[in-house]
Amino acid sequence: MAEDAPRRQPTLDEVAERAGVSRSVASRALNNAPHVSRAKREAVERAVRQLGYVPNPSARALATRQTGAAALVVCGEDPSIFADPFFAQVIVGASAALEEADLHLMLCLAASDRGRKRVAELLRSRGADGAMLMALREDDPLTRVAEKAQMPVVFGGRPVRTTPRWYVDVDNVGGARKATEHLLSRGLTRVAAICGRLDTEAGRARYRGYRDAMLAAGLDPLPPQEGDFTEHSGAAAMATLLADRPGVEGVFAAGDNMAVGALRTLRKAGRRVPADVAVVGFDDLSVSRITDPPLTTVHQPIEALGREMARMLVALVNGQDPTALILPTHLVVRSSA
Amino acid sequence: MAEDAPRRQPTLDEVAERAGVSRSVASRALNNAPHVSRAKREAVERAVRQLGYVPNPSARALATRQTGAAALVVCGEDPSIFADPFFAQVIVGASAALEEADLHLMLCLAASDRGRKRVAELLRSRGADGAMLMALREDDPLTRVAEKAQMPVVFGGRPVRTTPRWYVDVDNVGGARKATEHLLSRGLTRVAAICGRLDTEAGRARYRGYRDAMLAAGLDPLPPQEGDFTEHSGAAAMATLLADRPGVEGVFAAGDNMAVGALRTLRKAGRRVPADVAVVGFDDLSVSRITDPPLTTVHQPIEALGREMARMLVALVNGQDPTALILPTHLVVRSSA
DNA sequence: GCTTCCAGTGGGAGCGCTCCCAATGCACTC
DNA sequence: GAGTGCATTGGGAGCGCTCCCACTGGAAGC
Known part of the structure; x- marks a missing residue:
């Protein structure tokens, strides 16, 4: 044969x-x-x-004006952002949903100047049938480019200030509120927040959730202690917090990685968790199960986030008009609070 | 304007x-x-x-017979393999190197039947300029497809039994040997190995390293306790080991995820680490720094693995003839052994 | 018996780019 | 002044596929 x-x-x-x-x-x-x-x-x-x-895919693409691929664009400071388990899980979900629609997954990193340029070109050309954009910063020029893109664009998490037509987000405010309320329900009052970057909507929304809960309990919210979602920044933020407010009894960290960092700082400082300081994280990454003590955290359906983004994009590519989606979050109580 | x-x-x-x-x-x-x-x-x-x-990229691709993209193919059981920090780091390295060459990264998962089919078609068509293949199992039909592929193919880790012309691997045998020697140097003699899948070359090579070290020390190597590189399988393997050989004093786990599982089982069983049982892992994933106790493990340069695969592929795409590469591994001593 | 209809068929014009090649013109040499 | 060389130019033929459209013939409708 x-x-x-x-x-x-x-x-x-x-x-x-x-x-x-x-x-x-x-x-x-x-x-x-x-x-x-x-x-x-x-x-x-x-x-x-x-x-x-x-x-031959290229010939077919030229004739049909369809490439058979969708891009997942992640904005960030450096390439290692792909190693963040959060994005890894998003990729898992998106990959699965794209496979169902027979689309290939292109992974694009908008970190370096070069990377951003390539992404912009991809968006403006017809190098993919659609794109998913994540982790946009405030005033990111890519937002502009995305508006004029030659393909449908779905946002993962809302950009700051503008609400795009198509996005998938998680209930950041609600999650953060529940986390803070959990801390408060233990009778703690001196509760602080280690926030993610405040130039991202996720960072802001989670702080808002914390603030809402504090105000609702008649307490003064503390000013945000800003990190950048990394373990290192969480450790640093916790150290600052301990120096500024030695009496802190509870900490809401707006990301598990930062919570892990905070835990490390607390251990070094000789504070027991949760006896001296209770800690709640956000994300429910797999690491939260193996910290010492296991981390109480806000679960967000990360894989579903990726999956729904991809599904929404597929719908758009097929000429449908899906509606934006906000995925629920819930508290997972372990031992750290 | x-x-x-x-x-x-x-x-x-x-x-x-x-x-x-x-x-x-x-x-x-x-x-x-x-x-x-x-x-x-x-x-x-x-x-x-x-x-x-x-x-228009499609038109250009058709005319030049170059797509401007490279595929990273990961074989596995289910999509969540992308969430494995190991692959996440490979992606980071590959993404960076590909960006330098102005190639896009296509992520392909050969898990489901459908996924494998799509990968095979991609390899046989001219849907990319080259491909990187990882985590192939013994007798994986994809090996065949890869041989006949219409594009250069670089392997990440060698397939079982055959040695392809172009691959990047890490020194698995040497790393495993060093890990085992470290255990033996503490005067332990009842040292067991929790292996990765023995239908992968990495799984086999690491067991060989363990066996070599045991034999060199005049000890009888124990039969491999097989896992599949997941935390869960490591926990299960450790449980079996404890049941079969209660006197075990040291364990070499051929992957950090499995080592984490082993640690968990040991804690549950009331064994102290490293006092009762010493544990050495393999990978040096970031998780190894936050386990309790921090994991002594074999460091392998994962990001470099991805980077070098991509560089090798770029060289091939450019008509050069690079040589296969084996990256060094070294022991990182923490507290678990 | 004569339209009507439609499944089946193949010719041909793109899709938007690259690249070969012949043609042009101009400076420069002998 | 004719000849040589070279940088520049644009025409045109693809790259391999899809899809519109005109054409065929046999089944169905009257």
Whole structure:
């Protein structure tokens, strides 16, 4: 059955010739389109098998104006952001949903100047059928580019200040409120917040949730202690907090990585968790189960976030008009608070 | 400067017309090719700016037979493998190196039947300029497909039994040997190994390293206690080990995730680490720093693995002939052994 | 028996780019 | 002044596919 290896990929014309049909019929047979007799359809299938034919994606893309790929764009400071388990989980979800729609996943990092430039070009060209944008900062020029993009764009998490038409987000405010309320329900009053970057909507929203809970309890919210979602920044923020407000009894960290850092600082400082200082995180990353003590944290459905973004994008690519989505969050109580 | 938004992307022909040159000259100017006068080059640049022209990647791909993308293929059981910090770090390295060469990263998961089919088709078509293959199992049919692929293929870690021409691997045997020697140097003799999947070369090689070290010390190596590189499997393997050989004093776990699982089982069983049972891992994932106690482990340069795979692929795409690479590993001593 | 209809068919015109090649013009040599 | 060389130019033929459209013939409707 297998022919000797051809030096060149066979083309659809050769398949058609071998099957004794026209190129049009071969094309239709290949795409399961109607108007092809059973006999010819089978002849084409046979020729395809004999020749080892595989359609050329570039040619198809040019003719159909569809690339068969979707881009996941992550903005960040450095490439290691992909190593963040949060994004890794988003990728898992997006990859699965894209596979269902037979789209390939292009991973784009808008970190360096070069990276941002490439992303902008991708968005402005027709290098993909659609794009998912995540972790945009305030006033990020990419927001502009996205508006003018030559393809549908879905946002993961809302950008600061503007609300795009299509996005998937999680209930950051509600999650942060629940976390803070949990701390307060233990009778603590001196509760602080280690926030994520305040130039991201997630960072702001989680602080708002903390603030709302404090105000609702008749307490003065403390000013945000800003980190950047990394463990290191969490450790540093906790250290500052301990220096500024030695009497702190509870800490809401707006990300598990930062919570892990905070835990480390607390241990070094000789404070017991949760006896001296209670800690609640946000994310429910797998690390939160193996910290010492295991971290009480706000669960957010990260994989679902990626999956829903991809599904929304697929709908858009197919000409539908999906509606924006906000995914629920809930508290997972372990031992740190 | 900005014109009103055109409903259709401008083409190179329109740029050429506006610049008052031929399509050929416009093309050359765009690609920084020689044989274009300064004046015309500038005229083209101006027209590009005015029209907001961006070249169509599909058309370019068809004409040049280059897609401008490289695929990273990960084989696995389920999509969550992308969430494994190991692969996340590989992605970081590969992404950075690919960006330097102006190639896009396509992430492909060969887990489901559908996923494997899509990967096979990608490899056989000209849907990318090259591919990086990771985590192949013994007798994986993808190995076959890769041999006949219509593009250069670089392996990440060697497949079982065959040694491809181009691969990047880490010194698994050496690392495992060092880990085991470290355990033995503490005077322990009842040292066991929790292995990774033995249908992967990494799993086998690491067991070989353990066995070599045991034999060199005049000890009988214990049979491999097989896991699948997940935390859960490590916990289960440790439980079996404790049941079968209650006197075990040291454990080499062929992956940090499994080591974390082992630690958990040991804690539950009331064994102190390292006093009762010493544990050494493999990978040096970030989790190894926050376990209790911090994990002594074999460091492997994961990001470099991804980076070097990508660099090797770029070299191949550019028609060069790079040589296979084996990256060094070294022991990082923390507290678990 | 004669329209009507429609599944089936293949020719051909793109899709937007690259690149080969022949043609042009101009400086420079002998 | 004819000849040589070279940078520059644009025409045109693809790259491999999809899809519109005109054409065929046999089944169905009257």
